[in-house]
Amino acid sequence: MTLRRLTSRIAASVVGLLLLGAGAGAGPATRIAAHRGGAALAPENSLAAFRNAIALGADALELDVHLTADGELVVIHDATLERTTTGIGAVADATLAELRALRLKVRDGGVTTEIVPTLAEVLDLAAPAGLEVLPEIKTARGARRYPGIEEKVLAQLDQRHFEARATIQAFDETTIRRLHELAPTQRTMLLVSASRLETARAEPVQAVRWASEVGASDLGMDFHVIDAAVVAAARAARVRLAAWTVNTEPDLRRMLVLGVDVVMSDHPDVALGLAGRAARKP
Numbered sequence: 001m002t003l004r005r006l007t008s009r010i011a012a013s014v015v016g017l018l019l020l021g022a023g024a025g026a027g028p029a030t031r032i033a034a035h036r037g038g039a040a041l042a043p044e045n046s047l048a049a050f051r052n053a054i055a056l057g058a059d060a061l062e063l064d065v066h067l068t069a070d071g072e073l074v075v076i077h078d079a080t081l082e083r084t085t086t087g088i089g090a091v092a093d094a095t096l097a098e099l100r101a102l103r104l105k106v107r108d109g110g111v112t113t114e115i116v117p118t119l120a121e122v123l124d125l126a127a128p129a130g131l132e133v134l135p136e137i138k139t140a141r142g143a144r145r146y147p148g149i150e151e152k153v154l155a156q157l158d159q160r161h162f163e164a165r166a167t168i169q170a171f172d173e174t175t176i177r178r179l180h181e182l183a184p185t186q187r188t189m190l191l192v193s194a195s196r197l198e199t200a201r202a203e204p205v206q207a208v209r210w211a212s213e214v215g216a217s218d219l220g221m222d223f224h225v226i227d228a229a230v231v232a233a234a235r236a237a238r239v240r241l242a243a244w245t246v247n248t249e250p251d252l253r254r255m256l257v258l259g260v261d262v263v264m265s266d267h268p269d270v271a272l273g274l275a276g277r278a279a280r281k282p
Contacts, residue, residue, distance in 0.1 A: 012057070030262055031059035035244065045064060045076055057272060060064060065136065071121035073152055075116065076091060080278070081102065086105065087099070134242075168186060189242060197225060208237050218240040220240060220264070221242070223245070242260065242263070246264065
């Protein structure tokens, strides 16, 4: 660990201890996003998960978007089907009808009655609830970009008047740039992993500059690399900072005390409780 990184970590610890000693909790801007709908509570990226997150009182739904062989937007995390569904092969090689014949799995491998939803179905579910959506544009197997996926996602958001309530995420900077070419005012979130920082031999605060350079309004980071210096840099740059994927109570408390703007969690119920907003009973 470099001296600079060590100093940042010490600063984060000192800030955290001071705030905890003062009885501080989540700031008013801290929003709780149900990661994949709240993947610890229901099959990930299922309509059941999104319904549950809405019922709990989550501020936002985080979800993943792929494109089928016949050009339909579907909500599923992996580029392949095996882990989360009863199917095999790549999402990009299946038609919507073929995906509809599959069933979603739970984490222990059990099969449910849930099916792979379309983006339209998730948006229609979220629309009357008034909460934010955080769709992540994924890449196909082999990290290949889906041709035209940005246009399709923007069109569906526009049709349902979600423009002001949507922040589109992507790890791929080309995707972020393309979104801004198509819709200059659309909120976007550049996702930065710990491995990218390590490969670039960059300090975590560097991610704030990457987000600003690509024109992203938001920055989503692996929570492990977020510290007080990152939070301060994001605020100075007027970049909204999101932490993913924060699931344990100690980690959730640390992110809330640091004052990140958005916490993405598989346990939105726990996150809401720690933020001082007891989750509603579904």
